[in-house]
Amino acid sequence: MSHPQETPTSGSAGTSGTGTRPRFTEVLFDLRTVIGGLFAVYGLVCTIWGITSFTDADKQRTGGINLNLWAGLGMLLVGALFLLWSIRRPVVPVEPTDGPAGVKQDSRGRDAGATGR
Numbered sequence: 001m002s003h004p005q006e007t008p009t010s011g012s013a014g015t016s017g018t019g020t021r022p023r024f025t026e027v028l029f030d031l032r033t034v035i036g037g038l039f040a041v042y043g044l045v046c047t048i049w050g051i052t053s054f055t056d057a058d059k060q061r062t063g064g065i066n067l068n069l070w071a072g073l074g075m076l077l078v079g080a081l082f083l084l085w086s087i088r089r090p091v092v093p094v095e096p097t098d099g100p101a102g103v104k105q106d107s108r109g110r111d112a113g114a115t116g117r
Contacts, residue, residue, distance in 0.1 A: 030091055036082025039075045046072030 050069030058066075 030086050032082050032086035036079045036086060039079030039082060041079075043072045043075030043077075043079055046075060048072070 046068050050066050050072055054066045054069070
C-alpha cells in the first residue's frame, strides 16, 4: 500500500525505479565511480610526470618511449570510460513494495526477506 507522501515528486532525486535519477551520494559511492576517479587521478599524475621529467637517460633505458606519458594517458582513458559508464548507466536500487498479505517484495515480485534462492 503506497502513501502519497512516499512517492517522489518531480523535483526530488529519489530512486524508486520509476525512471527518476539516483541521488548524488548513490552515484558518488558507486564502485565504478571510485575506480574511475582513482584511474583518472593516477593517470593525471603519470601524464604530468611523463611530460615534465623525461630525460635522455630515461630515453636510453626505455628505447625512446616515454612510458610514464603513455601509461598516464592510458589510465586517463580507462578512468574516463569508467566515469562515463557510471554516469550513463547509474545503478538504481530495487525498492521493496508491499505484496500480498503485507509481505515485502522487490520489483520482480520476489519476497524481499527471503535469504535463499
